[in-house]
Amino acid sequence: MDKSAKDQLVNDIENRLDDFFGDEDDPEPTAEVRPSMEKLKSAVLSIDWEITDACLNDLKSEVESLLPYYEKEPVTHALLRMLRALGGYIRKRKAQAHQDAIKRVMSVFASLESLVNNPQMDESRRRQLVSKEIIAFKKLKEQVEQRRVAASAADGAATGEKASLDVHAILEHRQFQDAVNAVEARLSSQVAALKAELASLQEEIKTLKH
Amino acid sequence: MAVVNIRKKEVQIKIVYVGPGRGGKTTNLEYLFSKIRHRIESDMVSIKTQGDRTLFFDFLPFELGQIQGYQIKTQLYTVPGQVKYNATRKLVLKGVDGVVFVADSMVAMREKNIVALKNLEENLAFYDIDLYDRFPIILQYNKRDLAENGIDILDVDTLQQDLNARLQAPFYEASAVNGVNVIATAKKAISTTIVSIQEHLG
Numbered sequence: 014m015d016k017s018a019k020d021q022l023v024n025d026i027e028n029r030l031d032d033f034f035g036d037e038d039d040p041e042p043t044a045e046v047r048p049s050m051e052k053l054k055s056a057v058l059s060i061d062w063e064i065t066d067a068c069l070n071d072l073k074s075e076v077e078s079l080l081p082y083y084e085k086e087p088v089t090h091a092l093l094r095m096l097r098a099l100g101g102y103i104r105k106r107k108a109q110a111h112q113d114a115i116k117r118v119m120s121v122f123a124s125l126e127s128l129v130n131n132p133q134m135d136e137s138r139r140r141q142l143v144s145k146e147i148i149a150f151k152k153l154k155e156q157v158e159q160r161r162v163a164a165s166a167a168d169g170a171a172t173g174e175k176a177s178l179d180v181h182a183i184l185e186h187r188q189f190q191d192a193v194n195a196v197e198a199r200l201s202s203q204v205a206a207l208k209a210e211l212a213s214l215q216e217e218i219k220t221l222k223h
Numbered sequence: 224m225a226v227v228n229i230r231k232k233e234v235q236i237k238i239v240y241v242g243p244g245r246g247g248k249t250t251n252l253e254y255l256f257s258k259i260r261h262r263i264e265s266d267m268v269s270i271k272t273q274g275d276r277t278l279f280f281d282f283l284p285f286e287l288g289q290i291q292g293y294q295i296k297t298q299l300y301t302v303p304g305q306v307k308y309n310a311t312r313k314l315v316l317k318g319v320d321g322v323v324f325v326a327d328s329m330v331a332m333r334e335k336n337i338v339a340l341k342n343l344e345e346n347l348a349f350y351d352i353d354l355y356d357r358f359p360i361i362l363q364y365n366k367r368d369l370a371e372n373g374i375d376i377l378d379v380d381t382l383q384q385d386l387n388a389r390l391q392a393p394f395y396e397a398s399a400v401n402g403v404n405v406i407a408t409a410k411k412a413i414s415t416t417i418v419s420i421q422e423h424l425g
Binding site: 019022023025026027029030032033034035078081082 | 258259262287289291295384388406409410413414418421
């Protein structure tokens with residue numbers, strides 16, 4: 014059905030309904046309420062002040078509550094997903110998180126806020142904003158990976174040194190080795206998650222460019 | 224699916240009010256009936272339990288009149304909201320053309336609203352209807368008046384997030400017991416349903 018036919022049909026239906034039901038007030042449906050960014054902003058600012066489980070949980074839940082509203086806006090959605098990934102990383106590493114991770118959260122939120130508050134912003138400027146964030150995100154990911162490799166090497170060296178001193182002592186401290194392995198596995202999974210997030214964002218950027 | 228009789232130029236549409244138990248579905252229909260009873264020939268049929276709750280369904284049929292040469296016959300139903308009456312709900316939803324989801328705004332009912340919407344999705348899927356694929360549905364956030372009596376109610380943002388984030392359907396804040404937005408909800412449901420039927424028929 015073309016638009017004019019549809020408009021005509023809607024008009025006819027409304028006239029009939031008005032006649033049938035009388036002159037009762039016929040308000041428009043409540044205007045679509047976009048969720049406020051204020052709660053997310055408060056969660057982001059809390060993290061800047063103090064990294065606690067409560068703040069990070071707030072960030073996660075606020076981002077997740079906003080995601081469905083922006084499903085059809087890929088640029089905004091990408092930034093929200095980036096925030097979620099960064100929040101997840103900080104949540105796992107807390108004080109050991111990369112020093113730039115919080116800075117990234119702030120920057121991504123600033124871009125997000127700018128996008129949401131300026132619906133008239135032209136598409137090229139929107140893409141530019143998200144591209145800038147993706148490049149910085151990628152850089153952070155590389156740095157996290159480098160740190161992971163360095164940490165693994167340091168652990169290896171420490172283990173080697175200890176081994177040369179007393180192999181039996183290490184064998185007796187199997188729990189320590191298990192803990193090191195667990196930490197390594199966790200780091201690997203975080204890097205893998207960041208890689209996956211990045212790949213997905215890059216894919217989205219490609220789509221946007223086309 | 225709507226019954227369309229091309230020869231007689233008649234279209235029969237079925238709209239079902241669903242939602243959690245004691246949410247105000249029957250009150251919606253009773254208010255509508257009180258407003259239109261003087262101009263319709265039919266009566267409203269309600270089958271209730273002793274506790275005044277809907278056991279089977281409420282049924283309010285009426286002829287809306289002609290739209291673009293077609294006589295529109297409308298049937299409004301409610302279903303019992305209580306979880307245990309799912310077989311009845313499923314049965315009443317057979318052949319449904321549009322839905323009004325009556326959510327209860329009370330904080331204590333938050334979970335039940337979500338469960339009821341999920342149940343609607345499952346029951347529609349039984350008839351190969353995808354609730355999230357342009358199915359005509361209107362949301363009504365009922366009992367907004369309770370806030371005036373000091374009862375905790377959910378804010379609209381929360382209701383939207385719980386129930387309408389994916390649907391993105393038109394919604395009304397209402398007080399069925401006072402008739403606030405009851406007719407507006409019904410009008411929107413009828414209009415959305417007729418347009419959807421027309422689009423399906425091509």
